[in-house]
Amino acid sequence: MLCQRTIRKPVHAIGIGVHSGRKVRISMRPAGENAGITFVRTDTEAPASVPALAQFVSDTTLSTTISSGNVQVATVEHLLSALWGLGIDNLVIELSAEEVPIMDGSAAPFIDLINSVGIVNQSAAKQYLRITREIEVKQGDARALLRPYAGFKASYTFVADHPVYNRYPKQATLDFSCTSYCDEVSRARSFGLVKELPQAHAINRCLGSSLHNAIGIEDDQIVNDGGLRYNDEFVKHKLLDAIGDLYLLGRPVLGEFVGFMSGHALNNKLAHALLRCEDAWDVVTFGENERHGVGEPIMQPEASVF
Ligand SMILES: [Zn+2]
Numbered sequence: 530m531l532c533q534r535t536i537r538k539p540v541h542a543i544g545i546g547v548h549s550g551r552k553v554r555i556s557m558r559p560a561g562e563n564a565g566i567t568f569v570r571t572d573t574e575a576p577a578s579v580p581a582l583a584q585f586v587s588d589t590t591l592s593t594t595i596s597s598g599n600v601q602v603a604t605v606e607h608l609l610s611a612l613w614g615l616g617i618d619n620l621v622i623e624l625s626a627e628e629v630p631i632m633d634g635s636a637a638p639f640i641d642l643i644n645s646v647g648i649v650n651q652s653a654a655k656q657y658l659r660i661t662r663e664i665e666v667k668q669g670d671a672r673a674l675l676r677p678y679a680g681f682k683a684s685y686t687f688v689a690d691h692p693v694y695n696r697y698p699k700q701a702t703l704d705f706s707c708t709s710y711c712d713e714v715s716r717a718r719s720f721g722l723v724k725e726l727p728q729a730h731a732i733n734r735c736l737g738s739s740l741h742n743a744i745g746i747e748d749d750q751i752v753n754d755g756g757l758r759y760n761d762e763f764v765k766h767k768l769l770d771a772i773g774d775l776y777l778l779g780r781p782v783l784g785e786f787v788g789f790m791s792g793h794a795l796n797n798k799l800a801h802a803l804l805r806c807e808d809a810w811d812v813v814t815f816g817e818n819e820r821h822g823v824g825e826p827i828m829q830p831e832a833s834v835f
Pocket residue numbers: 606607719766770
């Protein structure tokens with residue numbers, strides 16, 4: 530049987546919020562079967578929790594923020610992407626401030642942190658959200674869709690006429706039955722044009738942004754020493770974001786995601802559209818010898834495999 534997973538023991542780290550610029554301590558703790566993923570703010574008067582679910586998304590400006598009442602948790606997408614990559618179903622994530630630390634701008638530090646304490650199988654069956662018919666959402670020229678697929682496949686295309694972006698792939702399709710999330714996706718960092726930073730600062734965003742946690746792009750060059758980690762790092766980061774946003778569905782998706790110029794807002798709109806159409810998905814588990822779709826066994830994510 531494919532089982533639910535949590536971490537073996539608590540693990541902690543300190544970083545800064547990329548938008549707030551504030552220092553934050555993150556503690557991840559094991560959670561029981563079927564508990565799901567929950568954020569807990571420990572700096573509020575009484576500890577306040579916010580479930581990592583699409584219904585709690587309250588803002589999608591440059592990152593994904595979830596809220597419950599007046600308690601918010603910002604920039605959840607990279608951590609959730611890492612948790613999807615490691616197949617973590619149940620976890621308590623405590624934060625000492627309003628934002629998940631940005632670390633190096635990718636999901637890799639969260640993968641390393643969790644691997645340092647280990648992952649344990651629980652006894653309950655892992656639940657997948659299987660797409661049974663296509664759902665598409667649009668916003669201007671941007672669109673995002675989920676459709677049936679035996680496994681999980683994700684494609685992304687962005688359109689930007691810029692001398693730097695023009696030098697690298699703007700499209701990627703990854704089938705995670707034969708692609709390692711940890712190796713091929715998790716290290717892709719956030720990126721942005723240096724000249725757009727003042728605009729972000731004007732709306733209190735990117736206050737903690739630096740070359741330590743993002744790829745900075747100037748007129749016709751990448752500012753960071755060492756350049757890119759992957760030749761297609763830009764488009765891979767967009768996939769990393771989409772995977773994190775989709776994990777707010779509460780269960781890993783069995784299906785295919787296709788994004789065209791989409792971002793956090795459209796990803797969340799897609800999640801809501803899907804959840805509204807109860808005939809477009811079901812929840813499935815897999816026993817010892819069960820197979821799905823065209824006959825390939827579902828791969829349980831492993832740090833080295835999925
Ligand atoms: Zn991102």
